[in-house]
Amino acid sequence: MANSWKIVIAQPHWRELEAHLFPGDDDEHAAVLRCGLARSKRGYRLLVHDVVIARDGVDYVPGTRGYRRLLPEFVSDVAESCADEQLIYIGVHCHGGDNEVEFSNTDIASHERGYPALLDITAAPAVGALVFAERAVAGDIWLADGNRVEISELLVVGRPQIHLTPQPIRSRAAARGYDRQVRLFGDRGQDILSRQKVAIIGLGGAGSLVSEYLARLGVGTLLLVDPDRVETTNLPRLVGARRFDAMAWLTNEDRPVLIQRLGHALARYKVDVAARVARQASPDIHIDTLADDVIEPNVAAALTDCDFVFLCADSHSARRLTDVLTHQYLIPSAEVGAKINLDEDSGDVTDVFSVSRVSSPGGGCLRCNFLVSPRLLQEEGKSDGERRRGRYLDDEDVSSPSVIALNAVAASQAVDDYLMAVTGLVDPSVDLDRWVGFHPATDELEEFTLRKDPTCTSCGPTRFARGDAVRLPVRLK
Amino acid sequence: MALTNEVARAIEEVRATFPESTVTSDEDGSGGAFVTVSELSIGSRFSESMSWLGFHITFNYPEAQVYPHFGVPGLTRPDGSEYEAGDGIQQVEWGPDTNKAKATQFSRSSTRWDPVVDTAANKLLRVLEWLRDG
């Protein structure tokens, strides 16, 4: 498993590639995928940075040994561009067939003739090829260390997600307890959920709900991240939290300050409360907890091999990191929360809303939509003491309103959209992203039209699908 | 400890932009730095005409704007009357937690900070312009 190789491609690139390979003429077509690389304990992922189309009759022409071939000039141009941009060259073409595919002997012979030189030109850790049928893909990846590996699958990330493999795979039968939901998404959907590793950043009001929903749905692995301990004022919103977790009898305001401090230090971490709830909901679940800030380098690194990230914390540094995980590592994400805006002078409620922003690689970006503030990023880069000394945040330490039902609307919407996408149930005609807001005080439902900045430093070409090649926006130790 | 590449480059750019000044930097332990640029002319709006100027470039730079800026403590109008916080000028303590000192703070927030265009160096030039011209 740890040495498995898979291809991950964002839905817009997949649609471009699919339209070129399968225009309906039953003929062979070709392209090159320029890929970044991500490696972790879960294996290697080739992340598709872009698709270079080989034009029929111009770059992809009748062959002497095989049916068609790529012109050497096309191959060397693309290979040199890969060398310049430190990307991995993956040639692709299609065969006929439906849900099974393998390379022909001519294909294999051409890899053996060409790939040692391609490894040389690109100076990359790997080069390779994929061959597609309409619903299958096989891969032959040549590694710089001399090894040669197959790919386990190709994952299309978007709405819906698509898994392609060399042959159809049989899903494990779901445990009997999941009977009612398996009637909706099948053994296959339940099997996909059981293999998912999902991260939740922030286990407060919204995050604790998301965590319980995912555990009950049968998600296999949860990575829970939150540096905070439970406080008495969290109890009305925190799933499964007890007064004992908050050390309520020590932190009570009529206790001496030292005792209160002791109480806060002894209170249980929010990640541990969420883990307790998740284990009760799903005894076989695997849970990793990190009671630390998500922008610590080791914490952020642990997020890079997740299948989905739920951001349930109100920090602009975490928003920026989530954008980067989505677009640099092709991990879809949801920003989840509820907000109550108050008039600065009168304190009157001006707006109440729950919001779920589900974004796919190549699509939604919080930064492009002005949800990552350069001013607040600067504030969050300072120490607590430095922030206080500056005296420009008058409203510091003032808690904002928060209500469980508002959180639940956002959490439930985000988990629903996640579920529909990963189990493949969502209609392929829906938009790539789903950002939606609910305003219970005015009965309004808000659907957002997203903006995209082509030079964005979070989702643009300097980071897109580049995996481990670009440093994450985190603290440096 | 170290600086992020972006912060290190920003400091180099400050040095190149202010070749007459001495530029010192103090790592903040998170990848950012406290930077001071010596002896700059700040015009005639203050009780002194020269000041060092300092700022914190955080690890979130360049997506984070560089804000606020700091100068010699106790700056007033030339006639000795004090500026108000509403003028964007106030007396604070500035620097790393272990080495903080009194300073005059200049608050010039860039509402449209763009990491592709804006840098610590060109922001400092804009702050200087504002100090001189108001």
Ligand SMILES: [Zn+2]
């Ligand atoms: Zn963006």
